Amino acid sequence: MYTPEAQRRLFDLSKKILKDTTIPNPLEAAALSTALKEVIVYHEHRYYVLDNPIISDYEYDMLYKKLQSLETLYPNLKTLDSPTQRVSDDLTGAFQSVPHQIPMLSLDNSYNAIDLNDFDAQVKKTGLIATDVEIEYCVEPKFDGGTIVLLYENDVLIRAATRGDGKNGEEMTANARMMRSIPLGAAFSKHGIYKAELRGEALIRKDVFEKVNKKREEDGETLFANPRNAATGCLRTKHPADVAERGLEAFVYQLGYAVDKEGNNRLEKFKTHHETIALLGDLGFKIPETETKICKNIAEVSDFCNEWQEKRDRYGYEIDGMVVKVNDLATQNRCGFTSHHPRWAVAFKFKAKQATSKLLNIEYQVGKVGSVTPVAKLEPVQLAGVTVSSVSLHNEDFIRSKDLRIGDTVLVERAGDVIPYIVKAMEELRDGTEKAVEFPKFCPVNTQEKVKLVRTGTEAAWRCPNCTCGMQDMQRMIHHVSKDAMDMEGLSESTVRRFQQVGWLKNISDFYQLDYAKIAKLDGFGKRSAENIQKAVEKAKQNPIQRVLYSLCIHHLGRKVSKLLAAELGHVVELKDWDLARFTAIKDVGPVVAANVIAWFENEKNIAILKEMEVLGVNMKPTAEDAKPAVATDGVLAGKTILFTGALTQYTRETAEKAAAAAGATIASGVSAKLNILVAGEKAGSKLKKAQTLGTVQILSEQAFIDLLN
Numbered sequence: 001m002y003t004p005e006a007q008r009r010l011f012d013l014s015k016k017i018l019k020d021t022t023i024p025n026p027l028e029a030a031a032l033s034t035a036l037k038e039v040i041v042y043h044e045h046r047y048y049v050l051d052n053p054i055i056s057d058y059e060y061d062m063l064y065k066k067l068q069s070l071e072t073l074y075p076n077l078k079t080l081d082s083p084t085q086r087v088s089d090d091l092t093g094a095f096q097s098v099p100h101q102i103p104m105l106s107l108d109n110s111y112n113a114i115d116l117n118d119f120d121a122q123v124k125k126t127g128l129i130a131t132d133v134e135i136e137y138c139v140e141p142k143f144d145g146g147t148i149v150l151l152y153e154n155d156v157l158i159r160a161a162t163r164g165d166g167k168n169g170e171e172m173t174a175n176a177r178m179m180r181s182i183p184l185g186a187a188f189s190k191h192g193i194y195k196a197e198l199r200g201e202a203l204i205r206k207d208v209f210e211k212v213n214k215k216r217e218e219d220g221e222t223l224f225a226n227p228r229n230a231a232t233g234c235l236r237t238k239h240p241a242d243v244a245e246r247g248l249e250a251f252v253y254q255l256g257y258a259v260d261k262e263g264n265n266r267l268e269k270f271k272t273h274h275e276t277i278a279l280l281g282d283l284g285f286k287i288p289e290t291e292t293k294i295c296k297n298i299a300e301v302s303d304f305c306n307e308w309q310e311k312r313d314r315y316g317y318e319i320d321g322m323v324v325k326v327n328d329l330a331t332q333n334r335c336g337f338t339s340h341h342p343r344w345a346v347a348f349k350f351k352a353k354q355a356t357s358k359l360l361n362i363e364y365q366v367g368k369v370g371s372v373t374p375v376a377k378l379e380p381v382q383l384a385g386v387t388v389s390s391v392s393l394h395n396e397d398f399i400r401s402k403d404l405r406i407g408d409t410v411l412v413e414r415a416g417d418v419i420p421y422i423v424k425a426m427e428e429l430r431d432g433t434e435k436a437v438e439f440p441k442f443c444p445v446n447t448q449e450k451v452k453l454v455r456t457g458t459e460a461a462w463r464c465p466n467c468t469c470g471m472q473d474m475q476r477m478i479h480h481v482s483k484d485a486m487d488m489e490g491l492s493e494s495t496v497r498r499f500q501q502v503g504w505l506k507n508i509s510d511f512y513q514l515d516y517a518k519i520a521k522l523d524g525f526g527k528r529s530a531e532n533i534q535k536a537v538e539k540a541k542q543n544p545i546q547r548v549l550y551s552l553c554i555h556h557l558g559r560k561v562s563k564l565l566a567a568e569l570g571h572v573v574e575l576k577d578w579d580l581a582r583f584t585a586i587k588d589v590g591p592v593v594a595a596n597v598i599a600w601f602e603n604e605k606n607i608a609i610l611k612e613m614e615v616l617g618v619n620m621k622p623t624a625e626d627a628k629p630a631v632a633t634d635g636v637l638a639g640k641t642i643l644f645t646g647a648l649t650q651y652t653r654e655t656a657e658k659a660a661a662a663a664g665a666t667i668a669s670g671v672s673a674k675l676n677i678l679v680a681g682e683k684a685g686s687k688l689k690k691a692q693t694l695g696t697v698q699i700l701s702e703q704a705f706i707d708l709l710n
């Protein structure tokens, strides 16, 4: 429908409009509204018809809002074909179109407390409520799946449809009948209701989605991009059996229409939205119950929305926001509707997790063990509340597998706390000027000496085997003082760089012979900062040797193995006499890390540095913290393997694990045949199911676990 050239033009135009914050004069307004209409129609097609959007929902919403406010300012621009004059459309023409009992509108959006306050003020105005009266809201998750509209007559499901254009939907009764969470019959008549129309959302649980995609991969089928695509695809499948196989479920969130045999409105019998939802729950529908809160005012709504923004990633289903609804139905009626949305409800949209940006360049960083990491430099873009302009590309294979090219428009994602990553390049937006990536053959820092990079068998990274430029030394020193290593607060990365530049730091032993008087005189420093650095260094000298070992930057030697080794030593330098067997006799110490430690301690220069550090006062002998934890062989959990899942209410996960370990248990990392006990907290999910199917695992509640310990 759109040529590649047209797509590029519309994409660039969208970005340009989004960036422009100037207020147009009447002449510019006309041109801008034409442009906005064109790009919005394009993005709606990509989103609703192709299920393949190329801008984030947030960006789409911003375009839409821009057009809306332009049309408010200049009403003559509001043409009949404007996207604001109808609700968006997912009709493809492949299914039979059926009318809804009442139109299914969209929702207006809000993004922060200010927007919510504006909404609250609007509700009071249109709902004829005094400004000092608090309004009660019912707040539910905004499920990110496919809308379904269910029609019941005489207690039987007679029709199911998608949302379509809001007035008519696509009939998909056969598919809905395959969803176990949709009752085929429901006793509406007990409540005097003869005909009822319900709205809800069809969804696939995130863990089920993973399995569905895994199977598709095995079967050589194309993968779904996300649970929403899987759900909407499944709603419109021509093979109802797919629906059951893919585990499609449905939540209902609105009783939109309810009449008795004579056609009298039965909704009037209910006082609140929440009551209607509770009724649907009683009738056997799946409703958002524990996820919903009745808030007594808009401030509470705002807090609840923020709380969910934080925990959305831990929830079993994809949600992209919360829906805030006036709870009192009489007030809802007074507020009424615009042509686009009800005035009594608003969506609170979470910060976008995905966005597109341009891959401007790739820079190469040399790490502490010489690994060369490519880093994508992007046009800055907002993602889930932070500006992202640099994203790690991990290694050469990552770049090749995604066929990334300089100049590409790329899709970037930041899920939860996870570091942002590049999902894909938008091939359809290429214009031929994109350049293939040439991974460096030589050290990217020391460009004069041409040090050849090497890549050994199993490793994904190219490494600089023989650093002569000081880069690796610097990275090592930065690691040495970092929080998990020697933890020298006050010695930031930039301070380390600065001290290396002025020649005070060549290797890690130099940290323990800094001249504090000189530091106090250095530009940008002073007596106070010199003192702070001295304090941090003095404190670090007393560190347990597990920190010392970890601070040495031995390839693959992480905190865990550092701790295991520390527990076996009388002095750090003893490691120089250890052979491979001595290392690998320790559980969890493998031959690769062992070989690296051996090689490090064989190097005389390294031993000299350690000895110098010891002379300068750095502790090299195990402290109490390094001692092996006494295994409680007589503890109640001695010899048992235990795992915690779900949310614990009395303990944090960490303290629960500590308590279990103190009672002699080993903490498992997953459910397997070796697992003896699973402690299942609230909302335990797939791990609990798996343990139940295994049948060999003892399953305890949090309370039962505490009772056992006591």
Ligand code: IVH
Binding pocket: 104, 105, 106, 107, 140, 141, 142, 143, 144, 146, 147, 148, 163, 200, 201, 253, 254, 323, 342, 345
């Ligand atoms: S209420 C009159 N509640 O959001 C509108 N909608 O634009 C009534 N959605 O695609 C909608 N979760 O399917 C409502 N708890 C919820 C929702 C919800 C998801 C979807 C709905 C539609 C869009 C509304």
